[in-house]
Amino acid sequence: MGDTTPAAPAGVLTQLLPGGGSVTYFEAENSRDVQHAQFAWLRQTFEGMLPTAVLFEGVDCGTGATEAATIAGLGAAGYARFLARQYDVPATSLDNEPATYEHLRATTDPEQLKLYYLLHAVQRFQHRPDASKALSTKAMRQIMANGHAYLPGTGHVVRNLTALRAAYRRHCPAGGKWWHTPAAYFAEGASVASAPYPLFRTITSTRAAFRRQYRASQLAAYDQAGQRVLVVVVPGHGPGRALASGR
Structure with a gap:
């Protein structure tokens, strides 16, 4: 689905989409340790690409009152929502x-x-x-x-x-x-x-087949609008699992 270019750190991958948009996958570990390096990488990735939309797995549980409270209570998905709120970017669940x-x-x-x-x-x-x-x-x-x-x-x-x-x-x-x-x-x-x-x-x-189909339709809509999308997923749910293509 377009050119795939690896980026640092491992677990971050950007795809250029046919419609002119792009999607950057950030595979985040299941950690709520505020000192974990992935959270600094997530902020750096966010600020480097300045997404126009953020997608995350699971339900929207909001954010904490502070950056540290968000990470400790809600992990990477919550932190992605926190960054999106800071930069006034819409954040939506990948799933329905x-x-x-x-x-x-x-x-x-x-x-x-x-x-x-x-x-x-x-x-x-x-x-x-x-x-x-x-x-x-x-x-x-x-x-x-x-x-x-x-x-x-x-x-x-x-x-x-x-x-x-x-x-x-x-x-x-x-x-x-x-x-x-x-x-x-x-x-x-x-x-x-x-x-x-x-x-x-x-x-x-x-359940997995339905989710893949739903996610693919979401990404296709963002691509048509030429948006830069940041997708935060758990390891193994990135392009290697055909998340974007639905295959």
Whole structure:
């Protein structure tokens, strides 16, 4: 999709697009250490290209009150939004989670769909320093209490922790404990080796395909307008994964 020219540091790649625009991918590690060098590189990349639009993965959780608070609380995606706000540049999610969910809902069994989303939502608590069964259980109760708001159409299934444990045993009969669900189960391109249960492989692959298509359409629109776009993604979600082309 146009000429590809590597730039420093590793993990930053700029593509010149056919319509006259450009897109610079910044692959950011999952770090919230204010001293991590990637945040200085992100600012340098931003100020060097002066993007006209910023795209980031995931939902828009805003910014912190300060630069340090933003990094510590929201990582690279939050810091990209912080820089965009400083320079009065629009910042938008690469993804449309409501549309992705509705796409999955049309073809997925409600119990499997809800189980997948609940486990994915609580999985992030495994990375906290105080990670424990108690923390995950508390978080899951809170997530389930609000499930009707972001998981419409599944209110009749997996309504409590007892039902969650039963559904997990049905779909992951040898999967260990639900609060230790491996992150690899939710990774794009999950294989039988990384996600041995069809529940995860099927939903993850369908979700990834929809996201690629949606992202490609977004970038095409920016290209037509001749914009300079900064895209902040996790490692492996840059052009090497055909993010821009949708292939």
